[in-house]
Amino acid sequence: MKNIQTIFIKTVSCFFILLFVYASVSKLLDFENFQVQIAQSPLLSAYAGGISYAVIIVELIIVLLLTFPSRRLIGLYLSTALMSAFTIYIFLILNYSDFVPCSCGGILEKMGWTEHLIFNILCVVIGGLSVLIMGRANHKTHRKTALILGISNILSCILVIVLFFKSEYIIKQENNFTRRFLMHPILKVKSMDLENHSFYFAGAKNEELYLANRSLPQNLLAVDSLLKKAVNTKIDLELSKYPFKKIEIKVKDHHYYIYDGNVPIILKGKLCNTQNKVISSNDAFFDQLEIIDSNKIAIRTLSSQTRNLTLGTILINHNGKNQVTLHPDLLEKQLDGFFDSDGYLSSDPIRPTVNYIYSYRNQFLVMNHSMQLIHRWRTIDTTKIAQIKVTSLSNGKSKMSKPALKVNGHAIVYRGLLFNPAQLRGRHESLIRWKESKVIDIYNTESQEYIGSMYIDNIKNNTMSDFRITDEHLYAIIGNQLVQYKLTQSLKKHFKNGEAENRVSE
Template sequence: MKTSLKKTLLLILSTLGLATITMIALFQITTLNRHQAQGFVRYYPPHLFSPDTIIDVGYNSYYPAGYYRDTLYFGNTTDPSHMLGLALTTLDTIHNQLTLPNIPFSIGNARLYVLENQLFLTEGHTPLILSGTVKERTLYVMDTLSYFQQAKPYSSNHLMLKIYDGSQSRLARKQLQPSNIKTAPHLLTKQQDGLFDMDGQLHITPTTRQLVYVYRYRNTIVLSDTTFTHTQTYHTIDTITKVQMELVKLPNHQTKFAKPPLVVNKNSAVTDSILFVHSALKSNNEEHMSLTSLSVIDLYDLNNGHYLYSGYIPNHNRQSISYLYIVGQQLYALFGSDLVCYTIHLPQQPPL
């Protein structure tokens, strides 16, 4: 009996050890692929980004929420009722308390947005959309009907949503009053499961109100007007057209990654004319470099999808970029609790 139990324990420990070694090997292979050249070349004009100011915002839970009247606002992932304002002319910080209705919602999934003088707090799991003004800072319930993964307001009565319809993620236009939703069925394309493979970042350009969607695991950028009438699909300069991920179904019917997927686009930000993409991949002319100590930002022309040029941003305090935001000729990058401001020096002529 003891011999049998001992053999069983040895078998279990051996299996666990083999599984651990396999996962480590898979992770190393994925990391190696990510840091190898991917068959494209970047153009680097001198001093595209020059650092100006470093501001300690206090906590690593802040994220850019929007810009209004010379103030850059930040929401907080751990306290949705807190809004930080940074006066860009004086660099003074202002802590604002928002008044929210007494309704339970998922705090970690709530996101704050500032659109001109309007405030929106969105949370797609409950679901809940709140709205108010920057001046009054009291938010009221506007919608509790539409479930969503991401939301971006583009007028006082409209938001662009990323939803999941049971088969795949889709983009949709949400009208608050009267409540209405219109889905764009073919704007996003499914390659595997329709959920993980379609992960990405949804943007609305500041004044032209153009929809920009940047896929995370493939080199695809989708542009559209808010009516879904005029749409374009462009590509980042790398060669990853198909997602490189393996998914497994768990006994509880949930899905997870079998190994870390290949990330193509880590982060992004937009102006009316330029898309800034924090790329995760090396180009052929970067084989001598390590992307673990710096971030590469690629710039694209939103008028035609053309690649323009790239710039480096070194990691700050051993941390990589968590969020990007652009105001005029300034790029703001959050590294944990530190906000670093860079001046953008665009060349007079784009590359040929």
Template sequence: MKINTTIQKNLVIIICYAYILLFIYAAVSKFIDFPNFKVQLGQSPLLGVYAEFIVWSIPLSEIIIAVALSFKSCRRIALWAAFTLMVMFTAYIYIILNFSSFIPCSCGGVLEKMSWNQHLIFNIVFVLIALMAIFIESKKQQEPKKTILLVTLLTLVAVTAVIVLFQLSEKKIHHNNAFTRRIPHSPVKMLKGISLEYNSFYLAGYNKGKIYLGNNSAPKYIMEIDTSFTIQNAYRLNQDNHNFNFATAQVRVKDDFYYFADGTIPVIYRGSTQDWKGKPIYKGNTKFSTYEVIDSTNFTVRALHPKTGENYLTLIDIQNKNVAQKHTDILKKQIDGVFDTDGLLSYNAKLRTTLYTYYYRNQYLLATPTLDSIVTGKTIDTLQQVDLKFAYLNNWREKKFATQPEKINTYATTDGNYLYIKSKRLGKYDSPEMLKEASIIDVYQVNNNSYQFSFYFYNYKGEEIKSFKVYDDILLGLTKNHLVIGRFRKERFNPLQ
């Protein structure tokens, strides 16, 4: 009996030393690499919203418990605390593996080299040895029933606390984010890139495995490239009745048709991608600065109001006697109605939704094709008010930026259920160094107007993407001198769902 008691006593001491070693090592590792630990915690799908508090409380709790385990007088309470904390860690990993939308980076320290499943097994082992020490200690007090009750209660409290944190964090991260990004392991696999002869190309469209590039310097020429980058063709648009002096015409390719329009001259051409011959389908009075194709006879455009000079969105309906249906109050003016409402127009064919993403504020608009119903969405950025300063020339007749403003949303595109926005603004836990290596793309779900996650689109040969498009599971990007293609890893994010 004496030998058994001695063995049990030594076993408790060994377990305490194991926890002391684990907690001290883990806490010191976190403090040594504190900035990285803070970033990893801030990007956690479960704890990111509370990272400011948790980033200090976890390592401090580990140190306090480790110190308490060193003293015989408070060892019993410290074992209970160690058990509860390890149950919380275990519940956290279980939720990450089974209920989280993505799996974040590792926790650092002693667990950094382990997979998440290995983390789970490791934690379960430590939960069990803590239980063993607790029950050995409880025999001295002759309180087995009380110990079982307390173990059950603390387990329920620990697991419930983690579940509540998860639910609250999910709600806050999607709808009241305070600029906290969640960044999973790269959901995009970069496939390849191809060098372009000119830096004036833009993405005109994608259809049946073929990428179409327009050229701002040569508006009537278009390049066709397959997704393997092995076949390239160049075409010249053959426009019937082309008596218009276009200055900045752009091409849009949708299905088997192309569209050609300038906007400063209110004319739209349409032609087949089989022979690239087009003819005017719209000759009206509404001048516009950008346009998007809804279908073969309907176009959303951003125009300038003839009286106020302010931006507004309108629908051009070819079948309705070439009349543009005006909706002048969609773009919300904050300063001048021109620069402050500048942004990116896009159309989502799957959801039949027109989207407009402001450059200089944390907002985007969702509208029906007829522009009758408007919903305002918010990005995770916190800048709501446009901050622009102007200089006036030629006796106040010409207005320019006094200082170049920072764009909140530098580029945006949509496909399927998602809106993708490129941002150069750093969130709470973003690393400034990443902006030298990659572009940050924030992903929003259009049908419920919520933030989902962010990912890095890495630079290609030192060049960041200036524009990009998503077509099904393919991501196309244009850098200064290259066209690059990536594909979403469906096991990490499936844009088709």
């Protein structure tokens, strides 16, 4: 009987030695990939740097302890506790995670997560039995051995649970610039060829898309949801009457809007009609515009008093006496009030909110349709102060004296989610993957919760230039391709309905 117990203990010890040697060496040989996998874990994302080293070190220490007979009992205690930690980790992944990440390497990478869980449970069982048997063989009381075994396993499980809750909070609320990529949030469906690379999204109505063309600025292309039917409309414009320099078109509901901020003119027409009329003339110069509703337009302009970028609204009145209201306190000056406040204005087509995301700092604003501030949230990047250097010229103007560190792209908002084309690579991200795709970070605009990120792959070395979200699809313009992606439930479940939170920040 004693020989059988000795053989069992030695067999279990050898098993754990082989397991941990194989696992640790596999991780070391592909350490960068292992760190990326840890960074994608919904439990350990915030601690990927430290944990990636700690797991390997602990596994190798256990191997050393199991190798020496005098330290074998401690090694078995630690082996069982570590396998208990891995077991609770997989249980949380399978039951409380928004997605299932990649496995942790070695032979376990060949297993499914359910098989992985069963394997770990068996390891805990044989590890626990070997501890009890060896403890009794070393003349230790059964109660003391069981108590130490129980406490060590419970503590290892508690550690993993604590890491789970703390990591979730850090990633979603106090991120240290570690991205977590959603599991298949979009699936490519189809694509269609466009004539050139000059198209951009003017808007969408239900699942019908409207594309404008910078090379042919009077044209508006309507594309159906199947990407099979495309109808081009040439809008009538009196170009001799209005000295437009850079025409832009936006579509909202059943109307299109034509504007050029260099010329303080806004025209409006019905989608089925090439004729249009002026709805705003000489009310304000602006460089960005967002349609809030049929009577209100949000703008970004340059304050004539402070020379700072300023957000405002134009209220369209039927009598022609439009009202312009500026909100100089919304955009916060850091350095010069112009370059440091640069960013992108967007409005949610479903919910009554307007958003502004800064280009050079990790912040975005959420406002109601009256342009009252609701929230001032941060993105996961750590750039709080705009990294720009501005030089004043003799003519009174300013310019950037060196390239600025751009943080955020032209973000759009849909159903309470902010979709931000990121400009900076996060921690533990693959450089190759970063170069081969565009990363979009997704935030809940009500709770400042970082939802996750997703990749939009390049096509023929062309990166995504513009995109739009609908209830069912993401549409992207990549080079001369219009690409349709189907939204999966892992993303759609975060959508909000049409009712928005109206609480205004102090």
